[in-house]
């Protein structure tokens with residue numbers, strides 16, 4: 001059992017952010033948030049803790065004054081933030097990080113991406129690579145991550161193993177692709193693709209959950225995108241999805257102009273791109289749609305109707321010149337939106353970087369007079385405020401993954417997926433104090449609001465001191 005004592009920030013919805021200058025959180029040995037008291041004064045901490053430990057409800061949960069409770073007291077410049085949710089990334093593409101920016105999507109796939117993914121046929125290479133990938137992703141703060149694997153079953157099992165053993169909450173999918181790739185990197189038939197997908201689902205379900213909570217690693221059905229899947233494969237994936245109505249699905253949609261026109265050519269009977277997935281029963285609650293840069297009005301309405309979510313990947317959208325997603329518009333319509341690093345279309349596995357690029361995307365859109373909205377009182381056409389940006393990275397992402405009742409913010413009964421963010425002051429130990437980011441430090445009179453803003457806009461992995469998933473520390477440089 002652990003008690004955290006320190007400032008806290010989280011969101012309740014896209015426009016409501018809560019700051020507490022000093023909170024006390026009790027985390028059960030199962031990683032559940034048992035109690036929270038916000039805005040405590042510093043001279044009443046001990047007294048408040050004693051009251052909480054003697055509270056009848058908390059005692060029923062196993063808390064007592066004489067119990068074995070670890071106290072974690074945050075230092076100056078530190079605060080608790082919900083764990084980040086990365087709703088879209090590609091584990092086999094990590095060796096390509098920070099290269100390939102000269103291409104647009106279709107050439108980028110052919111010239112750098114498919115060759116990198118093909119290497120995963122070597123399962124030993126997969127184990128070594130994926131250990132490194134998960135370790136690095138966790139260091140950037142995503143406590144939950146939606147991973148695309150390669151086409152290979154064994155390699156993708158290795159990815160699920162690594163998430164499981166590192167203690168990361170994850171959705172792991174084997175890519176489905178039976179056409180429009182290279183001769184040596186394509187599945188031989190729809191049947192082969194489906195059988196391997198079923199085998200992966202079965203395998204991930206055997207990974208044991210934590211002692212008393214639900215599994216951390218989930219399978220996710222992963223057609224790469226409509227172009228790479230024959231009608232027969234999409235049909236089979238649709239029936240697989242209907243056999244598993246709660247299972248998550250991830251794919252790409254409306255990323256780039258050439259991709260959209262090729263999709264229309266391949267599926268002339270579909271009303272539009274979103275309609276292709278809908279036709280095959282793949283657009284539903286729990287579907288995570290990567291990019292969504294150029295959705296038409298009809299598509300936006302359909303996505304909302306089906307209760308699918310959108311993974312906004314602004315770093316990738318800029319890097320391979322795909323476009324800009326109208327996140328404000330989607331949120332105004334009540335569509336669930338989270339952030340995705342989309343490595344290696346995006347060049348960094350950093351959600352903080354993605355937050356910064358999501359902000360820039362909204363600012364560019366706000367400077368574009370052609371964007372008009374019937375929801376003028378909403379977020380469309382405006383720069384996204386701090387509350388929205390933090391929401392996208394945390395609770396918004398959780399809702400895209402249908403995990404909003406479990407994680408995403410600090411609420412009694414939820415699992416404690418959290419970061420200890422650190423913005424050290426001037427001076428301090430070591431190189432620039434704490435994690436050593438020279439670009440950001442707190443000033444004497446900073447409020448918590450200012451500190452959070454500094455973290456979001458000047459921070460990187462060096463400002464993420466500790467990473468907790470379900471109460472267990474899984475990464476970070478803090479002792």
Ligand SMILES: [Zn+2]
Nearest residue numbers: 090252290342
């Ligand atoms: Zn992607």
